[in-house]
Amino acid sequence: MSSQSASGSGKVAKSSSSKLSTAKTEIEFRVALIVLVMVALIPAIVSNPYWLGVLIVSMYFAILAGAWNLLAGYTGQFSLAPATFAMIGAYSTGLLGTYFGVPPLLGILAAILVAGLIGLVLGRIVLRLKGPYLALTTLSFAEILRLIAANSINITRGDLGLGVPGLFNSRIGWYYVFLGVLAVLLIALYALLRSKAGLFLQAIRDDEVAAARSGVDVVFWKTAAFALSAAASGFAGALYAHFAELVTPELGLIGQTGLIVSMTVIGGIGTLVGPIVGAFLVYVLSEWLRDVGGYQLVVFALLVIIFARFFRDGLWGIARFFMRRARST
Amino acid sequence: MSLLSVRGIVKRYGGLTAVDSVTFEVAPGELVGLIGPNGSGKTTLLNILSGHADPNAGEILLDGKSCHGLKPEQLAHRGVMRMFQLTRVFRRMNVVDNLLVAGRAQGLGAAAAAAQANALIEELRLGVVRDLDAGQLSGGQMKLLEFGVCFMVPPRIALLDEPFAAVHPTMKEIMGAFIRSRHESGQTFILVSHDMPVVVELCHRAICMNAGGVIADAPTRDVLSNTRVIEAYLGGHAA
Amino acid sequence: MNVALAVDLAVNGLITGLFYALMAIGLSLIFGILRIVNFAHGEFYMVGAYAYTLIALAVGLPVWISLPVAFLVGAAFGWTTERLLMRPLYAGYTSWGLMRDEYAVIVTFGLSLFLINLVDKVIGPYAYRGPTLVDVSRITLGPILISGHRLTAAIIAIVVIAITAALMKWSFWGKQIRAVAQNRLGASLAGIDTARASSIVFMLSGGLAAFAGALLSPVINASPDVGAFPAIKSYIIVVLGGMGSVPGSIIASLALGVIESFGAVYLSYDYRDAFGLGLLMLFLLFRPQGLFGEKGREV
Numbered sequence: 086m087s088s089q090s091a092s093g094s095g096k097v098a099k100s101s102s103s104k105l106s107t108a109k110t111e112i113e114f115r116v117a118l119i120v121l122v123m124v125a126l127i128p129a130i131v132s133n134p135y136w137l138g139v140l141i142v143s144m145y146f147a148i149l150a151g152a153w154n155l156l157a158g159y160t161g162q163f164s165l166a167p168a169t170f171a172m173i174g175a176y177s178t179g180l181l182g183t184y185f186g187v188p189p190l191l192g193i194l195a196a197i198l199v200a201g202l203i204g205l206v207l208g209r210i211v212l213r214l215k216g217p218y219l220a221l222t223t224l225s226f227a228e229i230l231r232l233i234a235a236n237s238i239n240i241t242r243g244d245l246g247l248g249v250p251g252l253f254n255s256r257i258g259w260y261y262v263f264l265g266v267l268a269v270l271l272i273a274l275y276a277l278l279r280s281k282a283g284l285f286l287q288a289i290r291d292d293e294v295a296a297a298r299s300g301v302d303v304v305f306w307k308t309a310a311f312a313l314s315a316a317a318s319g320f321a322g323a324l325y326a327h328f329a330e331l332v333t334p335e336l337g338l339i340g341q342t343g344l345i346v347s348m349t350v351i352g353g354i355g356t357l358v359g360p361i362v363g364a365f366l367v368y369v370l371s372e373w374l375r376d377v378g379g380y381q382l383v384v385f386a387l388l389v390i391i392f393a394r395f396f397r398d399g400l401w402g403i404a405r406f407f408m409r410r411a412r413s414t
Numbered sequence: 415m416s417l418l419s420v421r422g423i424v425k426r427y428g429g430l431t432a433v434d435s436v437t438f439e440v441a442p443g444e445l446v447g448l449i450g451p452n453g454s455g456k457t458t459l460l461n462i463l464s465g466h467a468d469p470n471a472g473e474i475l476l477d478g479k480s481c482h483g484l485k486p487e488q489l490a491h492r493g494v495m496r497m498f499q500l501t502r503v504f505r506r507m508n509v510v511d512n513l514l515v516a517g518r519a520q521g522l523g524a525a526a527a528a529a530q531a532n533a534l535i536e537e538l539r540l541g542v543v544r545d546l547d548a549g550q551l552s553g554g555q556m557k558l559l560e561f562g563v564c565f566m567v568p569p570r571i572a573l574l575d576e577p578f579a580a581v582h583p584t585m586k587e588i589m590g591a592f593i594r595s596r597h598e599s600g601q602t603f604i605l606v607s608h609d610m611p612v613v614v615e616l617c618h619r620a621i622c623m624n625a626g627g628v629i630a631d632a633p634t635r636d637v638l639s640n641t642r643v644i645e646a647y648l649g650g651h652a653a
Numbered sequence: 654m655n656v657a658l659a660v661d662l663a664v665n666g667l668i669t670g671l672f673y674a675l676m677a678i679g680l681s682l683i684f685g686i687l688r689i690v691n692f693a694h695g696e697f698y699m700v701g702a703y704a705y706t707l708i709a710l711a712v713g714l715p716v717w718i719s720l721p722v723a724f725l726v727g728a729a730f731g732w733t734t735e736r737l738l739m740r741p742l743y744a745g746y747t748s749w750g751l752m753r754d755e756y757a758v759i760v761t762f763g764l765s766l767f768l769i770n771l772v773d774k775v776i777g778p779y780a781y782r783g784p785t786l787v788d789v790s791r792i793t794l795g796p797i798l799i800s801g802h803r804l805t806a807a808i809i810a811i812v813v814i815a816i817t818a819a820l821m822k823w824s825f826w827g828k829q830i831r832a833v834a835q836n837r838l839g840a841s842l843a844g845i846d847t848a849r850a851s852s853i854v855f856m857l858s859g860g861l862a863a864f865a866g867a868l869l870s871p872v873i874n875a876s877p878d879v880g881a882f883p884a885i886k887s888y889i890i891v892v893l894g895g896m897g898s899v900p901g902s903i904i905a906s907l908a909l910g911v912i913e914s915f916g917a918v919y920l921s922y923d924y925r926d927a928f929g930l931g932l933l934m935l936f937l938l939f940r941p942q943g944l945f946g947e948k949g950r951e952v
Contacts (some may be wrong), residue, residue: 216757287520
C-alpha cells in the first residue's frame with residue numbers, strides 16, 4: 086500500500102483519488118471506532134460509579150480535544166481558548182435555564198449556537214494573526230471571559246457556581262449520552278476531513294498563501310474551523326453542565342486548556358485518534374495515580390515537552406511506526 | 415480584444431518605486447516573456463497581477479473586467495494562476511492531494527478533479543512520487559508539482575515566475591514540452607525567466623523591465639538586440 | 654480630584670510599573686530575537702520567588718546575597734530552556750519545520766505546566782512569605798505612605814533596569830542582540846553568533862523575571878502558580894510597548910502600572926485586570942507592532 090509504484094509515465098494510473106492520505110485518515114477512523122467500542126463495553130465490567138464518572142469526564146475532554154485538534158492540528162490555528170468555549174456553552178444553558186426556564190435540551194441547542202457564533206466572531210477577528218499573536222489574543226480573550234464570569238456574581242454567582250438541572254439520574258445514561266455525542270462528532274469530523282473541506286483546511290495549515298493561490302477561500306474556511314470547533318466545545322460544555330449540575334468559571338481556567346492541549350499533543354496532534362486516546366489516557370491515569378503519588382501532572386507536562394520536541398505525532402505516531410516496522414518484516 | 419490590459423501600474427515601497435507606470439496588453443494565446451535584471455520589478459509586477467500586492471496607481475483588466483482589489487483566491491477563480499519564484503507546495507500533503515486542492519477549490523467535482531490530477535501526474539512524469547508528501551520531493555519535482563497545480567483547471571492566463579531556475583534539464587524539458595503543447599492549444603502565458611535560450615525558443619514576444627519601467631516590448635529577437643536592454647543587463651554602455 | 658491621592662496613586666502605579674518592567678524587558682527581548690512568546694515566563698518569576706525565599710529562610714543566607722542568587726537561578730533556568738528546547742528550532746532538527754511558532758507555544762506551555770506542577774509536588778502548594786529587604790514598615794515621603802521594603806525594591810529595580818537598558822544600548826552584546834532582532838539571517842551572515850545571542854537573551858530574561866519574583870515575594874508570596882498573573886501582565890506590556898523594544902517595554906510597563914492604579918480606584922476594582930487585557934486585544938488586532946516596535950526586515 087505504501088510503496089511507490091515503479092511505473093513512471095507508461096502505465097495509466099488508477100482513477101480514484103489519492104490512496105495514501107485518505108488511507109491514513111481511514112485507518113485512524115477505524116482505530117478510533119474500535120476504541121469507542123471498547124469504551125462502550127466497559128460498563129459490563131466496571132460498575133463503580135466513581136470510575137464511570139472518571140470515564141465520562143474523559144469523554145468530555147475527548148470532545149474538547151477533538152475540537153481543538155480540528156482547529157490547531159488540521160487548520161493550524163493554535164488557539165488557547167478551547168476551555169473558554171466549553172465554559173460559554175455551560176453558562177449558556179445554565180443561565181437560560183435559571184433565568185428563563187428554558188428546558189435543558191433546548192438549552193444545550195442554544196449553547197451550541199451561542200458558542201458557535203462567538204467562535205465565528207472571534208475567528209473573523211483573529212484572521213490575520215499567526216503563531217504567538219494568535220495565541221496571545223485567544224489567551225487574553227479566555228482570561229477576560231473567565232474574569233467576567235467570576236466577577237459577575239449577581240448573574241453567575243461567580244465561584245460559588247450556578248446550579249443547573251440534571252437531565253436524568255442514571256450515571257450509565259450519561260455515560261452513553263457522552264459516548265454517543267463523541268461518536269457522532271467523530272463521524273462528522275471524519276466526513277469533513279474526507280470532503281473537500283478536509284483538503285482545504287490542511288492546505289491552509291501547510292501554506293495559506295499557496296492555498297489562496299490555488300483558489301481556496303481562506304477567510305471562509307479559517308472562520309468556519311473556528312466556528313465548528315467552538316460549537317463542538319460549547320456542546321460538550323453544555324452537556325457537562327447538566328451532568329455536573331453546576332457551572333463555575335473553573336471550566337474556563339487556563340489549566341483546563343493546558344489539559345486539553347496536553348491530551349492532544351500526547352495522543353497525536355493532527356490525527357483522528359490522537360485526541361481521543363490522549364484524553365482517556367491522561368485523565369484516567371491522572372485519577373488513578375492520584376492516590377499513588379500524585380506526580381502524574383508533572384509527568385504529563387514533561388511528556389508534552391518531550392513529545393513536542395521529539396515525537397510530533399504523539400503516541401499514535403509511535404504506534405504507526407511500530408505497525409509499519411511489523412508489516413515490513 | 416486583449417485578454418490582459420495593464421495600464422499605468424505604479425507600486426511604491428516607501429521611497430522606492432518598484433514598478434513605474436507599466437503599460438502593456440496581452441492578447442489571447444500569446445506566450446510573452448518578461449525579462450530584466452534582478453530588481454527590475456518583474457516579481458513585484460507579477461505579485462500585483464496575481465493579487466498579492468495592491469498597486470498605488472493604474473488598473474488591470476482581465477477579459478475587460480477590472481481586477482481592482484481582488485484577492486489571490488478571487489483572481490484564481492477568474493482564471494489567473496501564478497507560479498511562485500520560491501516554490502510553494504503543501505508539504506504535509508501528498509502530490510495527488512496538492513493537485514486536488516486546486517481542482518476542488520476551483521469548482522471541479524471529486525471525480526473530475528481526480529481524473530485531471532492523474533492526467534497531469536502522468537504528463538509531468540510524477541507518477542513515481544504520487545503518494546509521497548510534497549515535502550519529501552526534490553526541488554525540481556516540487557517545481558513540477560507547483561506547475562501542475564496551476565493547470566488543474568486551464569487558466570485564462572498563467573503567470574510563471576522563473577520556473578526553470580535551478581531545475582534539472584530533464585524536468586526543464588518536461589515543463590518546456592508542456593508549455594509548448596498548451597500554447598499550441600491557445601493557452602496564454604507570461605513567463606518570467608533569466609534563461610535566454612528558453613525565452614528565445616518559447617516566446618515570440620518579450621517585455622524587458624529595468625528599474626521598474628518597461629524599456630522594451632517587441633518580438634523577442636528585437637528585444638534581445640536592443641541596446642538599452644543590453645545596457646540594462648550589463649550595467650553600463652555596451653561595447 | 655484630591656491631589657494628594659492622585660500623587661499617591663501615580664507614584665504607586667509607577668513603582669508597580671517598575672516591577673512589571675523587570676518582567677517585560679526579558680520577554681520583549683526574547684520575542685525580538687526569536688520571534689516566539691515564552692509561555693513559561695511566569696514560571697521564571699516563580700522560580701525566583703522561591704529561590705530567594707528558600708535560600709534566605711531555609712539556608713539562612715542574608716537577603717542581600719539571596720537576591721542576586723535568585724537572579725542567577727532564573728538565568729540558569731533561562732539558559733537551560735533555550736539550550737534544550739529552543740536551540741533545535743533554529744538548528745532545524747525538529748519535525749515541526751515551518752510551524753516554529755506553534756512548536757514554541759506548545760513547548761513553553763508544557764514547560765509552564767511542568768514547572769508549576771513540579772514545584773507544587775516537591776515543595777508544596779502552600780505560599781511562602783519571603784523576607785523583606787528592609788525592616789522599616791512605614792516611610793512617609795510627602796503625601797505618600799510606603800513600606801520600607803517596597804521603596805528599597807523600587808530603587809533596586811530602577812538601578813537594574815537602568816543597567817540593563819545601558820547594556821542593551823552600548824555594550825558589545827547589546828548591539829549584537831539588537832542586530833539579530835532586526836534581521837537574524839543578515840546578522841549571522843555578518844558573523845554574529847546568533848545562538849550565543851539567543852542564550853544571553855534567555856538568561857537575561859530568566860534572571861530579570863526571577864529578580865522580580867524575589868523582590869515581590871514578601872508581598873506576593875511564593876506559591877506554585879504565583880507567576881501566572883505577572884506573566885499575563887508582561888504579555889500585555891510587550892505587545893503594547895512593541896515586541897523587541899526595551900524602551901517601549903519600560904514605558905508601557907510604567908503606563909500600565911499607572912493606568913491600573915487609577916483604574917482600580919476610579920473605574921472598577923473588580924475588573925482592574927480586564928483593562929490591560931482589553932487593551933492587549935485591541936493592539937493585537939489593530940497595531941500588533943505596538944507603540945514602539947520595529948517591523949523586522951527579511952534579507
